[in-house]
Amino acid sequence: MILSLSQTRRFTLLILLALFTGILFLSFVPTSHSYYSYYITPPHSSSPSSATNQHSTLSPTDPNCDPFNLNTHLHYNKTYPLETHFTTYDHICEASHPLWVTQLWELESNDPPLEALKDKTVLFIGDSVDRFLLYDLCTFLNGTFSMHPIDSYKKTINDTVVKAHHALPRSCVIDGPSGKQGLVLMNYFFYGFDENDMWRDKVSTWSEPPRFKDRWEMFEFEAYPSIFGEEGILAGRDGPDLVIVNMGFWELARFDRLDEQRQFREGVDDEELVDPVTVNEGFVEEFIGKTVEFLGRLRRLVGGDARIRWRQMHTPSISTGPYFIDHNTGTKKKSRGRFTPVKIRVLNEAAEWACEVASGNEAERKRRERSESGQWEKGGESWWRKVEEEEVQEVQEDGRITVWPVGDLMAPWPTRQWLRDDVHPTESAGVMVWGGGVFEYLARTLKRKSG
DSSP states (O other): OOOOOOHHHHHHHHHHHHHHHHHHHHHSSOOOOOHHHHHHTTTTOGGGGSSSSSTTTTTTTTTTOGGGGSSSEEEEEESSSSEEEEEEEEEESOOEEEESHHHHHHOTTTTTOGGGGTTTTEEEEEEEHHHHHHHHHHHTTTTTEEEEOTTOOSSSSSSSTTTTTTTTTEEEOOOOTTTOOEEEEEEOOTTTTSSSSSTTTTTTOOOSOOHHHHHHHIIIIIHHHHHHHHTTTTTSSSSSSSEEEOHHHHHHHHHHHHHHHHHTTOOOOGGGOOOSSSSEEEEEEEEHHHHHHHHHHHHHHHTTTSSEEEEEEOOOOOOOOSSSSSSGGOOOOOOOOOOOOHHHHHHHHHHHHHHHHHHHHHHHHHHHHHHTTSSSSTHHHHHHHHHHHHHHHIIIIIIEEEOHHHHHHHHHSSSTTTSSEEEEEHHHIIIIIHHHHHHHHTTSSSSOOOO
C-alpha cells in the first residue's frame, strides 16, 4: 500500500508524538536510583551526599531500627567491594546504602565529618576475628593504629619486639580527611571462658593472664579505666557507645580439647579418636551460664547507655587443623573437626538464648532497685503490671542485648570468596560486611554524654 504525502506526514507526526510522550513519561516515573546505580556506576563513584534510605520512613540513624534482624540479605561484591550492600524488604527500616564504611572512605579534605559516627567509640571484646577487623578497618580508613600491653591503653608497644602479641589489645583512631571525625576502635582479647589455663602450650600467641576470671579483672580494674577513667585516654567520654562481643570459637576449641583429653584418659588409640559433630548438652548449659554471667558483668561495667551486640559466629570453610591439638596427650593426630556447621549453629543459638536471659536479668535488677528505692509502692498485681510495662520499654531502649546475625548473613556465600584462611574473613569482606554492620549499629546508637 502506498501512502499519500499527507498520510506520510500524519504518520511521521504520530511517531514523533509517541516518542515524546514516552520520554515525558519516563522522566516522571520514580525509579530507585540507588538500585540501578549498583549495576551501572563504576567502582568508588557513589557519593556520601547521596546517602540512602530515600524510601525509608525511619532515619538511617534511628536507634530503634535494627535492619539485620529483619528480612535482610547481603549482596557481597568481591570484585568491587565498595558496592557491597544489604537489602531489607521492610523499607521502614533499611540498612544504609552506600554503607557507612563506604561513606567514610569517600570523604575528602573539604568534607565535614559524618555526624552519625563523630566522636563515638566501639569496643570489641572477643577473639582474633575482632583483632583482624580492627586492623583492617584502621588500614582501610587511614586511621592511627596502636598496640598496648594487656593492662593499659595509655601505653603503646611495638609488635616487632614483643612475643605472643596476638592476644594484646589494639586501638585505632580514625579522624578522617577533616581531622575531626574522632572515631575510636578498641579491642580486648579473651581465650573464651577457660579457667584451667589450657592454652599455655601455645607460646606463639599465649599471654598472661590466661584464665577468664583473672583476665576479666585485669580488663575491668586496669585496662578499662585506662580508657574511660578520670586519667584515661578518653576521659572526656563516659564509656563506649557500642560494644561488640563474642566468645564462640575459643569455646568450641575448649570443648574439642576437653573431649580430646577425655578420650586420651580413656585410652582411646589415635586411630580410633572420634571428632564429635556437635557439642554435648552439659557443655552447652555451662556455656549459657558463663555467657549470662559475663554479659551481666559487662553491662554493669559499661553502663546502661552503651549498646551491646553479640557477634554471631560465621562458619569457617575448613573445620580442622593442628593448632588447637593438645600435644601433651602424646597424640599423633594432626587435626580434628572442631568448627563444624552443627557446632557453630548450636553455640550461636545458645548465645542468643543467653542474651535473652541476660537482658531479663537486667530488667529484674532494675526492678529491684526501683522497688527498694520506693519509686513505686507495692500494690498488688497492678503495681507489678506497671513495673513490667516500664521495664520492657526501658530494656528495649537501652538494656537489651541482642545478636548481630552476621554469620547467617554470610552463610550463603561460598567461603572461598571471603575467607583469608581457615577462619578469618578477608580484608575486603571484613571491612565491608563486618565493618559495615558495626558502623550501621554505631550510627544508630545515641552518642553518650561526656562525663
